[in-house]
Amino acid sequence: MSGLRVVPAHRHGRDRLYVCRPDGGNIAWYDRDAGRVDLLVEDEREQVLEALKPFLSGPVTVGPPPVPTPAELARLSLHPDDDLAPNRPGEALLIALDRDPGAGHRLRPDPRRRALLAERTVGDTLDGLEGAGWHTLHSLPLPGGDRVHHLLIGPGGLFAVHALYARRARVRVADPMVTVGRHAPEPLLRLLRTRADRAAYALTAEVRPVLALTDPAGVTLTAAARGVRILSAAELTGLARLGGVLKPGDVEALHAMARDRRTWEKV
Structure with missing residues (x-):
């Protein structure tokens, strides 16, 4: 024995x-x-x-055990408090709702809960791409209280994905304005481009903005959305077919950098 x-x-x-x-x-x-x-x-x-x-x-x-790659060494040395990979879709909203649930109103539900539903829907779809060589990070904090809803990293490059609740509503896009149903238009595309630029600065790599709509009744573009992809949540899986931009080692290195909270502190 x-x-x-x-x-x-x-x-x-x-x-x-x-x-x-x-x-x-x-x-x-x-x-x-x-x-x-x-x-x-x-x-x-x-x-x-x-x-x-x-x-x-x-x-x-x-x-014998394989020699760790630089990305693996970075992950192993990362303090748990600085690791953003465990963030759930809508992490920031979950924390805010836990601190202040809000009473809401039957006819005017708390908009944070609809926003959370959108982030969860989009986040779950993006997480489903993991087996195709992609990684997704959720609710990445930016200085000033802003954040990137989802960062998708894979063979087709990097995408800063913004989730927008649009269930059964018509969405009108006239760059930079986005109007959902009867709500007032907002310069959302300008905000998305700014977030993508900040992410690109932090990661020293091109990051493309994506607007992900959850279950819209329809989308009308009255002016081209410069540099922003506009997709339904269901269409996000099509991003997995993109390739030719990043090699597997680059994907892992960028994922290791992006999951480190300190990467985002000065952007």
Whole structure:
């Protein structure tokens, strides 16, 4: 008997099975999702595989741990308080509503709740692109109390996505003005371009603005929207088909930079 123990643990966002010696020291770990056994002590390969045998499923790769990329090193060194990746869609609105729920009115619901619904709808759609080589960060704070609703990073580049509640309403766009139903027009496209420019300055990379509408009854453009994509929430999945702008290593490096709160402090 080798005396090795298998201990499950959740580290660095992944579920792993660690193989430990009797003194508690780790000599290997099995990442089921990656189908890989990372081995720290080559001389004990057979003992490690024997200990993991009841847990292995399908073919696995066995070898020394891969050398961390610069992006992985940046992620591992990031303090949890500065990591924006755990932010939920509408994080800032959730915090504001928790602090001040507001009474609202049956005929005049709290507009923050509609805005939250829009950000959740758009955020859930963007999160669904993760498996296609894309990353999404939500509710990125900008100095002055502003924020980027969603930042999408992937092979097709970077997109600052603004979620706008438009359920069953007609939307009229006359750059820079956007009118939703009977609401007063707002210079929203100018704001979106400004946010994208601030994000581009922080990340030293081009960031393109996107206006994402949730369930509009229709969209009328009376003047071209200069440099801003206008999409419904359902159409956002089409961004996953874009490519040829960023290599995988660039995507990971930009994601590591964007998730660091300190990146956004001086833009």
